[in-house]
Amino acid sequence: MQAPLLTLTDIRKSFGGVRALAGVNLELHPGSITALLGENGAGKSTLVKILSGVYQPDSGVIHFNGGATRIASPVAARDLGIGVVHQECLVFDHLTIAENLFVNAHPLRRGMVDWNGLHARAQAVLDELGAGFDAHAPAASLSIAQKHVVQIARALVNDSRLLILDEPTASLSQRECAELFRIARKLRDAGCALLLITHRFEEIYELADRYAVFRDGASVGAGSLAGTSRDELIRMMVGRPVEQLFPKQAVEPGEILLRVDKLGRDGEFDDVSFSLRRGEVLGIYGLVGAGRSELAQVLFGVQGADRGSMTVSGDIALVPEDRQGQGSILPFSVAANIALPNLAALAPRGWMRTRDERELARQWIGALAIKAESPAQPVRNLSGGNQQKVVLAKWLARKPAVLILDEPTKGIDVGAKAAVHQVTSEFAAAGHGVILISSELPEIMAMSDRILVMRRGRLRGEFTRADATSEALLRAASDA
């Protein structure tokens, strides 16, 4: 095998105390496609940002083309020959396709933009890729798949020798994927090194020849795909010790509280049917973008359904994933946040007293051990874990029949996490229903009585607590 084009040695990166990368090693070879695997939050996106010059690593060494180097900025990355196809399609809609390829790198003639040269080169590259669209057209007229091709073309005009494909097929149809793969193979055969980030195992085996696995920000394995099975890869991805933090109480489920029948919303999810019983914690597992949060929003009523029906005895509350943007009002006090969904109860005669509001807050500060100086403290000044407890408290105080928790422990510390789990478990045991949406396998397996797996907008499996294994869940969630 040829010498590697890129070698990363012990790359580390933290954001304000949160470790995103904790010792990453990676080798990428010319003429080879390496698949990068890892659960959500394993550090893949951080790595992409480091390789594209947006973040600087805290420590570690990057060797590119034989020499140690620093990717100081996106321009430096481009000059080295590192191109990225972003998942979110970073394309300038208002500019023409041709100009998109040359943004901040316009070909010049006497210091001025050489439009004729630019269009000619753009069209040549697009034709070489077999893209089949006119370089003069505005980028807004393209489909998402075509925008991916534009990003690849952008890498080509910069003579990229390393191309990163960050979940390029997440929103593509089969035909569009095939087209993208054709182009990727063409680049590989021309001597490019490619890094493919994807959750779809079929793509990995179809396209890649090498793999690298990240778990919790560190490299846990790498090598040739030939002779490496899916199950081995999955084991590497999830193989961490399961923390014993989850005090789930055993409960005998009661009558049905919520029944969902063939629920669907255009472009988000479809044909979702399940029921939830009194006392039950129903886990919904899936990867980012599987449609879980969208389903939660429709159940809660923030969004309307296009198809299907649901019946619920009682009310539904949602603790959303984005606790700062959607879950709480940051400048408001703890008391005001908790009071918000409980105004009617606090003001039986039409007005409310500050004293009652404070009292309610004090009750919950005690019950959930919220670390706040007083009920009057603004939620903004609390830590992430305590913010989440406030969001939880405001809905628990309402005692809804069904409580939906969307990634309730994302990014909070271990202590707060245990508290959230305990409260959730007690709430269910008291005769309510809980829907727990989580991307964290140990959490969802330990907390749920039953687990539904969602993938690309549909339910792909149902597991009882007894027969759920992390391998089985991950396989159902990731097209394996």
Next chain:
Amino acid sequence: MNTPARKPWSQVARRDLQFALLTLALLAAVVLAFPGFAAPGNLAGLLDDTGILVMLALGQMLVILVRGIDLSVAANLALCGMLAALFNRAFPELGVLPVLALSIAAGGLLGAFNGILVWKLRLPPIVVTLGTMSMYRGVIYLLSGGEWVNDNEMSPQFVAFTRAEFLGLTTLSWLALTCAAGFMFFLQRLPLARNFYAAGGNPDAAAYSGIDAGRMQFVAYVVCGAIAGLAGYLWVARFAVAYTDIALGFELQVIAACLIGGVAIGGGVGSVLGVVLGCLFLGIIRSSLPLVGISAFWQMFINGLVILAAVLLSARQQRQPRTTTLEVARE
């Protein structure tokens, strides 16, 4: 696959063409009712009347392109105008050139102050310029002590410069035309200027392309401020008076001209031709209303109506590509 190298009409170009036809139709209607309106002298006067608006709107367009807004242009203009008048009163023998240099430099500095606050402190542009709008007006009062500088205190060259005619057009008109031509050339051909469109159209993508969107905002504010400074001298010389409240509220007309001219308030979209047409459109309405016998107070109402109509049109145009993208993605 080979596609013929034919240049399709871009959405912006199509809008500009439609708007040009609309402006011509408006002009034709006014001329039909009042043939005197088409007299060369009157049309030249129309250009002279809208010259300052054109220059300011071009600067404002740059700021709006990069997702900013400059509410302080009129205050900047008034402050630099006062500076120019005071300087001229103190050194009448120095002529016009130092006055021009002073007002452009002062305006650029005031713009840079806005730009620094937006770029380095990441403050919202509307708040920053709302604040500096008041500050700059306040400084005029401090400089002049609330007094007026009248034409008898201005040197003859100071006043004559803007009114001098060449080929039937005033210096002011020529400056506006030069500004428009310069903007057209640079925004199309200068690599740095292309980054305004990129930074405003998609700041995330711009960051990955190595463009500092904040720095582009700074540059836009400096250019906008320098133009406002120049316009300050021109305004004071044209009306031969400087005082605290000149061009009070004019920033709203400037922004209105941009919006009518098709500049997207969300950034990333705008053309020089559109902005110039937007100014002329407002100018024609303003100068023809008295002829029709409609009170000038109606002008504000009509301005507002035109803005709403323009925004409605661009909103409809911009909605189209989004839906098609969604459908393809859904497939």
